[in-house]
Each structure stands twice: as C-alpha cells, then as structure tokens.
Amino acid sequence: MAPLVPSQAELDRRRLVDINLETVSNIPSTDFPGHWPGESHEWNLEKFRNEFNVEFHRNERFESSFSLIGVDASIANAFRRIVMAEVPSVAIEFVFVHNNTSVIQDEVLAQRLGLIPLKGSVDGINWMRWFKKATEDDPEGSDPSDYNTIVLRLDIECTKNPNADPTENDPRKLYKNAHVYARDITFHPVGRQEQFFTGEDAIQPVNPDILIAKLRPGQKIDLEMHCIKGIGADHAKFSPVATASYRLLPDIQILRPILGEDAKKFAKCFPKGVIGLEPVTREEAAKQGSGYEGHEGETKAVVRDAFKDTVSRECLRHEEFQGKVKLGRVRDHFIFNIESTGQFDSDVLFLESVKVLKLKCARWKRGLADLMR
C-alpha cells in the first residue's frame, strides 16, 4: 500500500487534546506504527531531531521555565519524575546528638535538620560518591570518608543577656541564642573536601534564616551531622527540586466571530492578555462568508496569547459562545517549570535528569546482555 499522507487539518486535529464543557477527549497519542493505516510512524531519529525543539521562557538560578516541543508525554513525564525522585543531591542523613536539653525531642530535631537544603561547590558535590548504608545483605556498609560524607556540627547554648533592658519582652534580646538558625551550623571539611569546599563554596544552608529550634537560658544543643548523597525516591529531603511540573500549551480557536459586548464578555472569561479586542477591518467585512459582513468597525475577540491561559473553561459555560469557541491543549508541547532547592542550578537539573534516563537505559542494556549470556 502506498503511504498515505494525512491532510494538514487531520494532523492539526491529532495534535490537540480536546477540552469540552464536562469532558476531555482525544487523549491518547496515536503516533504508533499500525494505528493509522498506510502511515509509518516508525521511530526515526532524524525526524525527531528535526521536529523536537526547546524554547526557554526564563532561566534563573532557582527557577527555570521552558517548553519541550515535539516529544511524547511518556518521555516528558519520565524527565519530570526523574528530576523529582532520581537526581541525587546531598542532605543531612545521620545526626549524632551529644547533648540536647531543648524542648524539641532528638528525633524531631533530626527530622528538621534533614530537611534543610544545603549548597556548596557543585564540582565537590559531583565528586562525592554514594554512602552505602548497612543492610541485611551487607551489614558492613561503607565507612564514612571524605568522598562520601560531609560533616556538619551544631553546638549552641542559650544564655542570659546581662545587658538586656529589664523591661524587655523579646526573648531574642533578653537571651543570647534564643533562636537557633540554619546559619549556626558549621562545616568541618575532611581530607580532599578542603580542595573543593572552600570560602564561598563551603557546604552551608541555602537559606541561613531557617529556624531550627528555640532555646531558653541553660538549654543546649550539641550535635554532629553527617550528610550523604541520596535520591528523592528514598526521602524527599534528597529531592533537588521544590517543584518540577509541566502543563500542556493551551489552544483556543474562535470558530465563529464574537463581536461587540459579547467580545468583551468573552475576554473576561480568560486571564488578562489571553484574548485581545480588535476592530473588524474593511477587508474582513467585505469578505463573503467570513461572518463579519456589515460589522466593520465593531470590536471582535481575537486570541492574543494562549500561553497565559489557565484553561478554566469559563467561556464554555455561557450560552452566547456555544459553538463559537473550541478549547484544547497541544499534545506535544510541554511547558516545564523547575524550581531548584538551591544545590544545583535549575537548568542543570533537567540536563541531569536526561543523563539519568540515559544511564538507566545503558545499565538495563548491560543487564539484558547478561541475561542472554
């Protein structure tokens, strides 16, 4: 059978997920061999290279937003899941409490400490290796060394402030170290860590103002923390992102003219900047069958920027827009938003996720070769 070439209209239809008043339809992707008679859809790297595109919207240290265009949901979702759960980062894992007379119990304090995002030389963090915990199969585990463990300490005691005003009510002025903040954590490099984590690149909390505990005079916290590399699937504290999400690009099509007061109401159904109001031009009014005949100079609604839409479907609820508008989402346009906790730059995290997926494949391929042997 000669290869059938679908029409452009058909291709456009396939590219959209339809959003209806109460339902969502045309959901699954159909670009597989055998789905459409006479069409190939075979995996083709060159075709993918030509059609795949990345567009950046913003790129800051802690937050980046970009679009992946021309990729299937299963792939985009894999990247999102990997960023959240499988890109490694360093966090406090072991807390050795020498003394804790504060009102916060040891285990609660340890949990709070674990969740503090840390930063430091990226080269140093990349150089670090996994710390193997002791398991039933391997009761030894690995020994803490400079290449797998970072040592932090917190040694703080609350005392009375002799210079405080006797009428003072604020405990922070009345006492010294009444509040323990993340900035009170100290870093103690060992071995080769001194080469990597120096000066600004020392391991430290991303945000120095995180409140860890409150103390009163005579109370003391003295503990040692060991940070190791881990992944988010093990514990959320190892997740290098605060959020990593994507949404599909919204698509709005005005099928029949929306004019005058209706146009204003229509624009109000959407967030600001999505729908624009423009006068009907002479050419449009002159064109037969456009629906604009005899409406020259009236305002009409046009789609200005569907990117900003939240797809609230408000416009579908109104009688007057029935059949005039079609909402959808572009199936293969993923608008990613990645917010880093601070250990890595947000754009680097995405690249890491791609690397992790590739390594996963490579490892399974080796596993498959072993199976065949």
Added chain:
Amino acid sequence: MPASVHSQDQDQSMMDATAAAPQEQEQQVEQEEVLEEKRITVLPGATETAASFQFEGEGHTLGNALRYAIMKNPQVEFCGYTIPHPSETKMNLRIQTYDTTNAVEALEKGLDSLMDLCDVVTDKFTASRDAFNASEADKMSS
C-alpha cells in the same frame, strides 16, 4: 522503595568529575559495584517472539518511556507494562513481535532509541539555553 536498589549502585549521573587519582580503596569499591548490575528476568511462558520481562527496581518512569520507544518499532505487535503490586518495586514489560524479529531484539532496540533520544534532548536543550542566556545578557547590556 524504588531507591533501595538504585542508591546502592555506582554513581549514575554526577560522576563526571571523578577524582583524577582514585585511591586504592575507591577502586575496590568501584569493582564491587560494577558486579552489582541491574537484573532482568524473563517470566515463564516466553516464546521467541513473545516474552514478559521483569525489571527489578523500576517503575513508571522507565516503564512508560520504554513502552513508548518499543511501540515505535513497526515489527512489534504489542508492548505494554505493568507494576503488578505497588509495594514491590518490580516492573513487568510484555513484548510481542511479528516473525521478523524477537522480543529481546525489540527490547534492545527500544533501549537504544531511548538513549539516542536522550542525546538529542541534551543537545537541543543546551543549545536553546545558551542562546537564551546570550540574548538575556544582550538585553541587560543594551
């Protein structure tokens, strides 16, 4: 816990900056971890062209992506994946092919195309980011 298998492995992604002169102890660690490879098992009832593979320590992340890559192969009749029980980190992948190939080959091809895809994504992403950063820098300076 999907991590347990995973985190025991040799570093997966951040190991680019391996120390120039690894110490003896480290080398030993490395050798141990190379041996500890990912395990695939073929579930009973497999024939040449139809087999179910069990991946230990995997989930929807690789499952769905790999299913997509394998389904893109016209010699594959059917491909699907399942996680039989949510508290076991196991992923079963079923492949049925036409007579022109076999299930193992189809799986290998799927993994290969997924790896190629990753390379393209990295290239395009890096290029686009660098172009964006440059244009932002231009805006700042002008």
